[in-house]
Amino acid sequence: MSSKEDFLQSIRAGLAKRTPTAYPYIPTFEQAGIDLKAVFEKNLKLAAVDFYDVSSVEEAQKIMQERLPDVKVVCSATDEWEGNKDIDAVEQPRDLDDVGLGVFRAELGVAEMGMIWVTEKSLKVNALGYLSQHLAVLLDPAEITENMHTAYQRPGLLDANYGCFVMGSSATADIGAVLVRGAQGAKSLTLFFLKTKDDETGK
Amino acid sequence: MKKVNVEKNAAEFIYQDDIHVTEHDKNLWNARQKRDTAAAQIPEWEELRNLASAIKEHTLTHLDQYLEQFVTNAEKRGIKVHFANDAAEHNAIAYEILSSHRVKNIIKSKSMLQEECGMTPFLEEKGIGVLETDLGERIQQLSEQIPSHIVMPAIHQTKEDIAKLFAEKIGTDPNNTDPASLNTAMRNNARPKFLLADAGMTGGNFAIAETGTFVVCTNEGNADLTASLPPLHIASIGIEKILPKAEDLGVFIRILSRSALGTPATQYTSHFTGPREGAEMHIILTDNGRSKRLAMDEFWKSLKCIRCGACMNTCPVYRRSSGLAYGATYSGPIGIIIDPTFDAKKYSELPFHSSLCGSCSEVCPVHINIAEQIMDWRKVMMKNKEVDFSRRMAFKAVGVMLGHPKLFRAVEKVAYNAINILPEAITENKTLDPWAAHRKLPDVKKETFREWYIKNRKNNEQ
Ligand code: SF4
Numbered sequence: 054m055s056s057k058e059d060f061l062q063s064i065r066a067g068l069a070k071r072t073p074t075a076y077p078y079i080p081t082f083e084q085a086g087i088d089l090k091a092v093f094e095k096n097l098k099l100a101a102v103d104f105y106d107v108s109s110v111e112e113a114q115k116i117m118q119e120r121l122p123d124v125k126v127v128c129s130a131t132d133e134w135e136g137n138k139d140i141d142a143v144e145q146p147r148d149l150d151d152v153g154l155g156v157f158r159a160e161l162g163v164a165e166m167g168m169i170w171v172t173e174k175s176l177k178v179n180a181l182g183y184l185s186q187h188l189a190v191l192l193d194p195a196e197i198t199e200n201m202h203t204a205y206q207r208p209g210l211l212d213a214n215y216g217c218f219v220m221g222s223s224a225t226a227d228i229g230a231v232l233v234r235g236a237q238g239a240k241s242l243t244l245f246f247l248k249t250k251d252d253e254t255g256k
Numbered sequence: 257m258k259k260v261n262v263e264k265n266a267a268e269f270i271y272q273d274d275i276h277v278t279e280h281d282k283n284l285w286n287a288r289q290k291r292d293t294a295a296a297q298i299p300e301w302e303e304l305r306n307l308a309s310a311i312k313e314h315t316l317t318h319l320d321q322y323l324e325q326f327v328t329n330a331e332k333r334g335i336k337v338h339f340a341n342d343a344a345e346h347n348a349i350a351y352e353i354l355s356s357h358r359v360k361n362i363i364k365s366k367s368m369l370q371e372e373c374g375m376t377p378f379l380e381e382k383g384i385g386v387l388e389t390d391l392g393e394r395i396q397q398l399s400e401q402i403p404s405h406i407v408m409p410a411i412h413q414t415k416e417d418i419a420k421l422f423a424e425k426i427g428t429d430p431n432n433t434d435p436a437s438l439n440t441a442m443r444n445n446a447r448p449k450f451l452l453a454d455a456g457m458t459g460g461n462f463a464i465a466e467t468g469t470f471v472v473c474t475n476e477g478n479a480d481l482t483a484s485l486p487p488l489h490i491a492s493i494g495i496e497k498i499l500p501k502a503e504d505l506g507v508f509i510r511i512l513s514r515s516a517l518g519t520p521a522t523q524y525t526s527h528f529t530g531p532r533e534g535a536e537m538h539i540i541l542t543d544n545g546r547s548k549r550l551a552m553d554e555f556w557k558s559l560k561c562i563r564c565g566a567c568m569n570t571c572p573v574y575r576r577s578s579g580l581a582y583g584a585t586y587s588g589p590i591g592i593i594i595d596p597t598f599d600a601k602k603y604s605e606l607p608f609h610s611s612l613c614g615s616c617s618e619v620c621p622v623h624i625n626i627a628e629q630i631m632d633w634r635k636v637m638m639k640n641k642e643v644d645f646s647r648r649m650a651f652k653a654v655g656v657m658l659g660h661p662k663l664f665r666a667v668e669k670v671a672y673n674a675i676n677i678l679p680e681a682i683t684e685n686k687t688l689d690p691w692a693a694h695r696k697l698p699d700v701k702k703e704t705f706r707e708w709y710i711k712n713r714k715n716n717e718q
Contacts, residue, residue, distance in 0.1 A: 057327065060339040063543060064320045064495065067550030073317040077310040079503055082300050096520065146485050147451040165510075166520045179484035179532060183477050201521075202506035211467045211502050214333070214530035215483075218509075220523045223477040227392035227408065228435040229415035230283040236391055236439060237446070238477025238524070 081202040089164045089197045090246075096167030097244060100221030101234060104244040110134050110191075113245040117154060117189050120243065124153035124187065130177040131158040131191060133250065146180035155185025155239070158249070159192045159219075161207065165200035168220040169244070172213035179215055183238040188222070190242060193249045257602040260584065262609045266577030269412065279414055281575045287408075288569040290518025291619065298510070307507045309623040312560035315498055316550065322465040322498045323541070329468030330539060333530035340542040343373035349540050350375060350457070350490060351382055357488055357536075359454040361385040365472065365479035366393050367459025368406055368563060369492045369542055372585045372598075387449050389478035391442060398425045404579030404587060407516045407565035412578040456482035460493040460539075461562070462508060466501045469529040470539065473512060473522040480526050489531070490538045495546050496559040508562060511621040515564040549597050554632040558593045560622040567616035567626055573609055582606060589616035593629045596636075604642035607633035 097104050103120075107113045110133045117124075127136035128149060134156045143149060157176055159169035169190060176182050198204045210216065223238030234240060270277050295301045315322055327337050338353075340346035346369075354362065362379070364370065364386060376386045376397075388394045392409035396402065398421055403409030410418070415433045423430035428441045458479045460470035470491055472479040483489045499505065513521045531537035550556050568574045568588030579587035584595040584603060592610060595603040607630050616626040637643050 055339040055341045055345060057324075057337075057339055060341065060541070060543065061320050061324060063341070063547040064323065064550065067547035067556075068317065068320060070551045070553065071317045071556065074310070074313045076314045076500065077307055079307055079311075079507060080300075080303075081506075099520070100523075150447070150451055168521065168525075173532060179480070183480045183484060200506070201509050202503065205503045205506045211464070211469050211527055211529050214528070214532055216527040216529075217480060218521065218525040220521055220525075222523070224475050224523050225391045225439060226475075226517070227390070227395065227410055228418050228438050229279075229433075230286065230408070230411065231415070231435040233436045233439045235443070236476035236478070237389060237443060237450075237481055 079202070081200070081206065083199050083203065087164075087199065089199060090194055092164040092199075093162050093167060093197050096165065097221075098167070100167040102167060102221045102242050102244050104246065106194075106246045108247070110247065113189065113191070113247065116245075117243065121154060121187055126151050127154045127156065128152045128181060128185070129156035130175060130181055131156060133158070133191065134189075140177050140181065143178050146178055146184070149178060149180050149184045152181070152185040154187050154189055155181045156189045157181065157191070159190050159244075160196065161204065162192050162197040163199075163201060163204045163218065164197055166218070166220055168218040170204070170210075170216060170218055172216040174213060182217065182219065183223075185239055188239045188242045190244050191247050192244060194246045195248070257599055259602055259604060260582065260606065262577070262581050262583065262605050265581035265583060266609070269578040269581055270576060275414060276412065276578075277576055280412055280578055283408075283411060284405075284569045284575045287517055288566070288619070291515055291566055291569065292518075294514040294518040294520070298514070301511075304507055304511050305621050305623055308511055308562075308621055309560060311499065311504050311507060312622055313557075315500055316496065316556070316559055319495065319498065319550065322500055323495060325465040326463055326468055326498055327541070329466070330470075331468070333468050334537070335468065335530060336536070336538045338538060338540045340540050340544070342544050343542075346370075346373045346492065346540055346542045346544065347375050347378040350492070351379060351384075353488070353490055353538055354379070354384055354455055355382075357455065359384060359488065361387065361449070361453050362455045362457055363387045363389050363450055363453040363482050363486070364457040365459070365474060365482045366390040366403075366409070367457070367492050368585065369459055369494050369544075370457065371403065372544065373492070373542070375492075387446070387453065389446065389450065389482055390474070390476060391439065394442060394446065395421065398422075401580065402585065405565060405568055406563050406586065406588075412580060450481055450485055453486050455488040455490065456486045457490045457492070458482055460491050460497055461512070462499050462505060463493050463497045463539075464499055464502055464505070467529060469502070469527050470497075471505065472526045472528070473509075473524070474526070475519075475523045477524050480524055483526070483528065484532070487535045488538075489528070489535065490540065491528070492540045492542060494542055494544070496561075512562055512564055515566040515619065515621040545597055552597070555593060555597065555629055557624055558590065558597075558626075558629060560624055561590055561594075562622055563590075564621055566619040566621065570615045570619050571610075572613060572615070573611055577609070582609070589626045589630065590624070593626065593633065596633055600636070600640065601642060604637050604640075607631075607637055608643070 128138040129136040161170035222242045223236045225236035338349045388397045395410040404412040419433040422428040426445045461473045462471040513519045574588040586594045592606045614627040
């Protein structure tokens with residue numbers, strides 16, 4: 054087991070032959086006059102995400118019941134949506150194994166990629182995003198950023214212990230190079246554009 | 257160590273039947289074409305490649321400072337950081353952490369570094385069960401083979417091969433070759449094991465000095481399962497993965513998966529900045545020859561590699577011979593450069609397993625001069641007399657003309673002429689260029705590799 058000093062020492066020895074180069078200026082490549090929600094929706098489609106504009110949680114719940122009538126266990130990490138499995142009562146992440154539909158509110162959407170950003174704050178138990186067979190996600194349409202550059206410039210983005218950009222459902226092409234959705238994580242992701250309630254924004 | 261006979265290995269893959277090489281070639285070329293389409297949609301694509309290259313060069317030439325900053329910040333957030341000089345130390349540290357937690361079974365997501373260190377066999381020897389969670393890696397684990405591609409580990413196997421494998425190992429119907437049902441069968445087989453694992457291990461694609469965060473990119477969500485279920489998470493990270501700032505990720509996430517598979521990004525881009533509540537997180541920062549590579553004038557730029565696999569997908573030699581032919585953790589054009597830094601004797605034949613068409617350098621998202629470095633390795637191997645006498649003689653003649661490779665297209669013409677003026681005995685020698693030998697040398701005489709390549713590309717596009 055090396056000490057940090059020895060370790061750095063061999064790197065410094067390697068560096069003796071290198072000339073330091075400058076750090077470049079990184080533009081954000083933003084485009085003028087772009088409709089963020091339209092671009093986001095276009096890329097959601099590419100990521101096989103179905104999305105809906107809704108004006109209430111009840112409306113979203115009704116859509117999910119129609120889409121996945123067989124789901125028995127619904128576990129929600131957002132107070133707006135009541136499930137039938139209490140996430141606060143979960144002792145171990147593996148207890149979420151029976152979840153058919155996992156629900157949470159995403160913190161951010163990235164138009165360029167059709168991605169959403171979630172953290173341990175939005176998931177409460179991180180495994181909710183991966184053990185659930187299907188996901189329903191709420192997103193405030195005001196929280197869409199243009200691209201990865203603007204996303205990473207959000208102050209405090211990496212403050213959370215865990216944060217993930219999720220682009221649709223889990224996928225693999227490891228068998229015969231054929232795309233299959235639902236590899237290890239969620240089999241589908243449905244997104245609902247729903248404004249954050251005023252009493253929640255202050256949180 | 258025994259020298260890898262890449263020519264023999266490639267021949268085995270090519271001549272096993274008509275199906276494997278054709279499928280392999282087609283699937284990889286497909287990925288290359290998707291990469292082109294994805295790149296064409298980004299107006300600033302070339303600028304992003306330049307930025308990525310510049311950020312990497314800057315970081316590598318200040319690596320000690322950024323590493324120190326990374327360690328300080330990760331420790332501040334409660335991550336335990338360990339330092340491993342080589343593979344043996346890496347494995348010993350991993351085992352030490354696992355055994356002190358009385359871990360019996362681990363789940364792991366894909367990590368080329370752990371592969372490079374031979375960690376899985378080491379842990380298994382010590383009685384720890386290791387389950388690969390990435391589907392391709394799992395297929396390779398069950399096949400008792402190393403991954404053949406850094407992004408698509410089982411791409412050299414057909415769905416029929418996999419149906420047969422799963423039938424044997426997990427009891428599926430051998431006649432059902434439908435990828436979706438095979439995937440479901442493995443999902444159902446693996447899930448209970450995920451739940452019971454005592455620890456999870458991942459690699460790291462990027463590590464951010466400014467915040468102490470490491471980033472893992474997967475399509476299956478298996479790294480997130482690996483990290484979110486067991487109470488212990490260990491990540492193995494090579495020192496070259498460091499980036500200065502969070503905003504650098506903007507550049508790299510935009511080019512990584514577009515270069516690899518032609519998708520905008522991987523399905524999951526996961527950021528770990530500290531352990532979750534009630535869990536422990538460790539990082540094993542690993543050198544394993546990287547600081548020595550940093551001192552190599554010709555080869556240090558290979559440390560910029562972000563392991564996207566684009567150079568493999570585009571390589572006409574790789575696409576025909578498969579990754580297993582290289583007999584090493586890293587295959588394809590980038591493997592040819594990295595592998596000899598671990599063992600110049602064992603991998604002395606690899607630099608000759610290339611047509612030097614330069615297509616790898618053209619697609620590399622971080623502008624590594626791959627073809628040039630392969631050429632440089634050839635020179636090293638010739639100088640150190642690591643290659644057979646006949647090959648040395650042949651390349652001595654070619655070498656004079658290849659002495660100053662400015663443009664590979666030009667070099668190629670020269671090489672082509674050289675082949676024409678070499679005595680028959682040498683051009684007919686299969687070891688001159690193993691891949692060309694299988695393509696029959698007379699063909700090569702009529703057209704340069706690049707001409708052949710362009711023609712071949714047209715065929716592929718039809
Ligand atoms: S050398 Fe370049 S193209 Fe090849 S895997 Fe590395 S980054 Fe990708």
